[in-house]
Amino acid sequence: MSDTHAETVAFVRDTMLPQQEPPASTVGFLGWSKTNLFTGPFNTIVTVLCSVFIVWLLWMLIPWLLSPTWNATSLGECREFLVAAGRVGEHGASGACWGVIRERWIQLLFGFYPADLYWRPILAFVLLFVALAPVLFSDKVPGRLLMFTMIYPFLFPWLLWGGTIWSPICAALGFVILFAGVKYLSGVIGQLASIIVSVLAAAAWWLFVSGAVQDALASILPLAIQSVPSRDFGGMMLSITIGVVAIACSLPLGIVLALGRRSDLLIVKSLCVGFIEFIRGVPLITLLFVASTLLNIFMPPGTSFDIILRVIIMATLFASAYMAEVIRGGLAALPKGQYEGADSLGLDYWQSQRLIIMPQALKISIPGIVSTFIGLFKDTTLVSVIGLLDPLGLTNSIRADQAWNGIVWELYGFIAVLFFIFCFGMSRYSMYLENRLKTDHR
Incomplete structure (x- = not known):
């Protein structure tokens, strides 16, 4: 009986159950919310409080942003438009005065650059992306563009200054x-x-x-x-010019300083350490004051040293000191076996640095390098304290106009959006570069 039962009972399923949908609480937005926002009492309370705060913030902010004042030509007209639209609260008319942005956005972008020559900075910055393409996207862009990348540093200032x-x-x-x-x-x-x-x-x-x-x-x-003097430069054009040149120059200079700080040559190491520690111990605004007032004292009589060039030099030196420490951290993170492997291949110092050591150190240092770039680009707004009309400096001249006297948040908000676009773009590219250079398979 037991033998017959053993022969007739199937231990392997010969029919399949019909496929069923996963539970609604584990997929889609509901599943994501349950996993990330409501995993416990504490997370649930924090989620609810944050949601209430965000809703309140949007409730207050969106009506202020959606203000019918784009066609206003003065702050007084903005208030008239708001009153006509029923935007009157207990503190008077409520809403943004976007007329100032419609009227002055070109000035915030180009400063006092001649209007008939706007094509030159526009062309210069369009060609900037073309020149950067072989560097930023080397696997997707023809290598022949590298020749233009080498020419562009000399074409860029000629287009801007003439x-x-x-x-x-x-x-x-x-x-x-x-x-x-x-x-x-x-x-x-x-x-x-x-x-x-x-x-x-x-x-x-x-x-x-x-x-x-x-x-x-x-x-x-x-x-x-046609030549354009530096005093006509301003707005985002000035910030981008200073930021791009300082970023491009600070990276190679930072690499040299990082290698010099790790050098076995006492004089080289001492000079690099002294430079790095001095620059890191001095605020950037102090260096900018030196560039604007004291640097000409040490130049030969009659020498004309462009103020923007002086600012670029100081910003480059400032960023290169921080860049050197970031890269030195990447070099220190490499295991000793990488250096020994380069020696075993018979490579000299510069060959090992170029082919083995520095590529890995730069890969490790990408987050710190990009953070330094972003910080440097935002620090270009400090040039307003030495009289250069960057976007923040231009806000003072705009608000000095009687028609826009009293405008604050609209101008600063517009400038913040412009800087956010550039900084967010650099941040996203760093994430793309990290993923592209990732060698592990986790």
Whole structure:
């Protein structure tokens, strides 16, 4: 009997149950809310309190934002429009006065740059994204664009400031002298000596020869566009100009300082440590005051040193000190085996840094590097204290107009949105870059 029962009972299911939908409480928004917002009494209370606060904030903010004042030409007209629309509370007319943004948004973007030349900064910043594409998206952009990326640093200032075309060409020739000297002299006098000689030769070209050659070429073939003085720069154009140049220059300078701080050469290490600690111990606003008032004292008589260039130099030095510490942290995080592996391959110091050490250190340091970039870009608003008309500096001149005297939140809110767009873009790119360079498979 037991044998017969054993032969007739099936231990493997030969029919499938019909497929059923998952419980509604585990999928979709309801499931996500249960998992993330209502996992316990404490989380539930916090979620409810935060939801009430957000609803109250939106209830107060949205009517203020949706104000029918876009066509107003003064603060008084804004109040008249609000009264006509029934936006009158116990403290008077309530609502944003967006007329100031409609009337002054171009000034907030370009400052006092000549209106008929707006195409030049627009073209310069459009070409900026083209030049950055091979660097930011190297796997999706043709490598031939790298040639334009190398040309763009000389094209950018020429488009903004104008003048003769021979000025950026002569500046570029200095870098040609620098790289040619390093390439062809390293096998003759050694790598370090070739770098020193090439730097001195390039500096001599820029300081003593370039100006005469530029004037001679300009007299023979006067190719130039209208010059725009630095005092006409302002608005977001000024902030982007200072931020982009300082960001682009601070990263390589920070790498050099980080390597110098870890160097075994006592003099090099001492100089780098002294520079980093001094810059990090001084507020940026102090350096900007030095750039605006004291720097000309140490220049030869009659020397005209552009104020924006002075600010860019100080901002670059300030950011490079912080960048050096961020990169030094990435270098310190690498295991010793990476250095030993580079030595076992027979690579010299610079080859190991370029091919093995520095790529990994920069990958580790991406969050800190981008945070430094964002902080530097926001710090460009400090130039208003030395008389440059960045977006915040322009708000004072706008509010000095009797028609807009008393406008505050609308101007600051518009500027905050502009800065948020750029900073959020940098943050999202850093996340994209981290995911693209991720080598683990978790």
